[in-house]
Amino acid sequence: MDDRELLKTVMRIVGEENCRDDCAILPCGDQVMVATTDMLHKTTDFVDGMTDWQIGWMSAAVTISDIASMGAAPKYLLIAVGLDRWEQLAGVMQGAKDCCTRFGAQIVGGDIDRHGELTVVTTGLGLTSRRDLARREGAWPGDLVCITGVPGQAQAWLDGYKQFEKALFEPQPRVAEGQALARAGVSAMMDDSDGIALSLYDLMSVNTCGFAIDSAFVPRPDEVPEPQARELALYGGGDYELIFTIAPDRYPVAGVPCTVIGTVTEKRSVLVDGRPMEKRGYQHRW
């Protein structure tokens, strides 16, 4: 049982339409509010060596990244902290606050609870216009498939390449890039937090097309030898880059460094270097 299978249980109960994007889409006057929640905790998400401040930063960043992937501006964060040691609270809160401040949001509410292990749940609210909202649905055959930054760095740290500590411990959500891409009219967008492969399968599940990428185009973490670098770049999780599709005549987008890694296909499949891409990456398992 993995979390994508469990999501089907959730879909049956709450409705599929509420599980299609990185955020929920809510009317807010003449704007659109996007809302998302993320649960992180010590065993799974906070690796040894992270400071309390970094734990708070990461907890805010993952939620802000979901907002960025919709092309919205992060505005408000609510944070629930379950603590085994109350001494950690100040550091966690300061890290979350600093991440919010960096990306234009503020902490407006929260909850504190005594808990068996450090658990942080952040809920983020963002705003955008209906016109500038990016969604997972909308990819079109012939569109380019692109990614910001260098995927695989967070997983590289986990695999022993300690120069990538900041990538894993202090992720930088692509907030400005997300808004610029949405304004430029990307056809589909999400963040790649579970890795490129699972992200492409997630995109296919809400589109009627497929994807073909060329692994030679995908940027690799520096100083990691092949074939490990290719493996990390395609299947590593824990990054918060944006993966998006865009019509060729809208590319490139001013102010958004990124890389074309493939194209959208009519055929409903995910191919890498002409062969079916393995459907694996970061998943919780029970």
Place this chain on the structure above:
Amino acid sequence: MDDRELLKTVMRIVGEENCRDDCAILPCGDQVMVATTDMLHKTTDFVDGMTDWQIGWMSAAVTISDIASMGAAPKYLLIAVGLDRWEQLAGVMQGAKDCCTRFGAQIVGGDIDRHGELTVVTTGLGLTSRRDLARREGAWPGDLVCITGVPGQAQAWLDGYKQFEKALFEPQPRVAEGQALARAGVSAMMDDSDGIALSLYDLMSVNTCGFAIDSAFVPRPDEVPEPQARELALYGGGDYELIFTIAPDRYPVAGVPCTVIGTVTEKRSVLVDGRPMEKRGYQHRW
């Protein structure tokens, strides 16, 4: 160290103005959005004997109660579920959904995580007008202090009175009452989830006045002997009644059964039967 002391740490970091009400208050077009988050988990909140459905119901209800206490209409719920056994997910989600449906809200997003113990974090969003927003601040000397329903029933179950199972396992937030009270112009309102005593101290902390209540007026759980019934009614937690202050000429409010239990005083103290009320009730401790 208890959670009210820890809240001071949070206030220093995120600002006191974000910790004054049951919900954050956010502009949303020409309306007001209220937002709140609550973390519940097995060890502290889900007592033995609760079904998965009841766990989901309770998780949604506590957040919906915070929205009710602001006089707002619950609209959206996000739910993050940390699971040790994935088999519980369907029941929890169904309970949360049924509670949302009962009170006019819908589940719009969430997260699933593997966790050492069942942990549910719900974030609720509600809407109201600026005019009809109720807050903790605003109590005025001479106002009546009132409470809906019968406080102490949830704690009574914990103390062995098993006839109160529904009060603890399936709390019914006072959504319609909260909106009617806000429209009628209550001067201050919150829910009494930590008990009447702590609620009055919380109200005093954001007002310049005090409170004097008469314990003889406070409704008691049925079939519980004195003095235990008085103890439960004043200091028991886990209820989701509304405690509010209102100018005498605005009382009673049509359609809202409630009880006058005291008055707002100029003197900054919380008195019960003419003596200082003990500052105790439901608190997490570290």
